[in-house]
Amino acid sequence: MYRLPIKALIPGIFLLISSFSQKYPPVKFLSEKDRKRILITGGAGFVGSHLTDKLMMDGHEVTVVDNFFTGRKRNVEHWIGHENFELINHDVVEPLYIEVDQIYHLASPASPPNYMYNPIKTLKTNTIGTLNMLGLAKRVGARLLLASTSEVYGDPEVHPQNEEYWGHVNPIGPRACYDEGERVTETMCFAYLEQEGVEVRVARIFNTFGSRMHMKDGRVVSNFILQALQGEPLTVRPLLLALLLFLSLGNPEEHTILEFAELIRSLVVSRSQIQFLPEGQDDPQRRQPDIRKAKMMLGWEPVVPLEEGLNKTIQYFSRELEHQANNQYIPKPKAARQKKGQPRQHN
Ligand SMILES: NC(=O)c1ccc[n+]([C@@H]2O[C@H](COP(=O)([O-])OP(=O)(O)OC[C@H]3O[C@@H](n4cnc5c(N)ncnc54)[C@H](O)[C@@H]3O)[C@@H](O)[C@H]2O)c1
Structure with a gap:
């Protein structure tokens, strides 16, 4: 049998180790005191995955919770396996029991065709999902940031819209499941702040x-x-x-x-x-x-x-x-069906 001297293997081993360590984008080191355990709901979506990148690169421990309704694993796959990262396939309509310091609550379909696809589910995600996250924030003493929307202004009668404007929303129109859903999530946040002392932040994002x-x-x-x-x-x-x-x-x-x-x-x-x-x-x-x-x-x-x-x-x-x-599935042509005992037809 041919044997390689150990010395000859060393460069290869180093290359292998460095290829593992280079697998992830660069991550800052944070001491335990500064490192936060952060939950991002909807973290596999458009905004959530960029937020995941930012918080991971800042050196925090990030748990992404997503049911992949509009989000994709591909958006966060570059973190899978990293010791600071966890991905959980979970619907926020169901309760979640984990220990965290901060919650970024982004789970909600954001675009009209997606939120109108199943208005009842959109309402459940916004209402029950947000109650679950506020309940979690209360239980573990976490701060919660809600990603709300400019849709809370509906079809506004005031321009530009500032935080004091209350909006102009049709409560029974086709967009209501999202507009009213997001409005009530804001109400819930402020009720938890007033009644339970939960630290909340609300950001109204405009079209991004x-x-x-x-x-x-x-x-x-x-x-x-x-x-x-x-x-x-x-x-x-x-x-x-x-x-x-x-x-x-x-x-x-x-x-x-x-x-x-x-x-x-x-x-x-x-x-x-x-x-x-x-x-x-x-x-x-x-x-x-x-x-x-x-x-x-x-x-x-x-x-x-x-x-x-x-x-x-x-x-x-x-x-x-x-x-x-490049990844389209092209089905193979099927052989023509042939009834038992009958000769195959050609045309
Ligand atoms: N993108 C924008 O222009 C915009 C504007 C205003 C507000 N927002 C808000 O920001 C947040 C993120 O929006 P986005 O543009 O990234 O949308 P997105 O659809 O890309 O992301 C939403 C994520 O939430 C997940 N999700 C939906 N329902 C869920 C459920 N029940 N349980 C668990 N996960 C669920 C989806 O799978 C997806 O990954 C949303 O709350 C949205 O309302 C976005």
């Missing part, structure tokens, strides 16, 4: 886009990018053309939907036409965040310029389309 967003998100940015990449017409609702002002990343910059369609078409370098559709029921006519409070209290303001954000999203969608094309 970027990598890892659902390809069938159904809102304008993803629709336009997908349509432009596939050479299909970019579909715009006509009544809103002059009125509807759209914003990105909680950015107070305003753009009409038509401007967006034209910008995306030019960034994709697509020949797609722009096609006008009838208006959807209860579609908000205009949304614009007033970010003065966030700027004053948190020093927060958007940092990604619109075109840069769109370009990154376009690149992500192109890669996803390529991935889908």
Whole structure:
């Protein structure tokens, strides 16, 4: 038998060890005192997976809980196996018993086609799911951040919308399961704060886009990018053309939907036409965040310029389309069925 001297194996062993240690994105070391145990519900979704990356890279222990309704394992697979990371397939409508210091509660479908797909389930996720998370926060003494939405303003009559505006929502319209669902989650948070002293934070996120967003998100940015990449017409609702002002990343910059369609078409370098559709029921006519409070209290303001954000999203969608094309299941042609005792027919 041929034997290699141990010395000759050493470089290979080092290479193997370093390939294991390089498997994950770089993670800061935090002492036990500074390291938090953090639960992210909906952490396999678009926003949640980016938050997972940030908190993991900051050196915290992150547990992602997701039922994969709109999220995907692929969004967080780069952390699987890391000692600070855990992924649990769980529906927040069921109680969860774990020990954590902080909870980021993001579990809820965010886009209209997804939340309208099963309005009762959307309501259960928002109501029972949030009660479960607030109950957990109370039991373990954790701080909870709720990812709420600009949809709590409905079709607003005040522009721009600041935290003091109460909104204008149709409680029985097609969007109500989400709009009213999110409104009541905010009510629950403040009831737990007042009655039980649970530390809560509520962030109302405006329409956001970027990598890892659902390809069938159904809102304008993803629709336009997908349509432009596939050479299909970019579909715009006509009544809103002059009125509807759209914003990105909680950015107070305003753009009409038509401007967006034209910008995306030019960034994709697509020949797609722009096609006008009838208006959807209860579609908000205009949304614009007033970010003065966030700027004053948190020093927060958007940092990604619109075109840069769109370009990154376009690149992500192109890669996803390529991935889908390369991984398509093509069924093998089946042999024609033959009845027993009958000769096979040829044509
Ligand atoms: N993306 C936006 O523009 C936007 C705007 C306003 C508010 N928000 C809020 O931010 C949060 C995250 O939104 P997103 O854009 O990442 O959406 P997303 O659909 O990509 O993520 C939501 C995640 O929650 C999971 N989920 C849904 N129901 C669940 C349940 N019952 N149990 C466990 N997991 C469940 C989904 O599988 C998904 O991974 C949501 O609460 C949403 O309301 C997002």
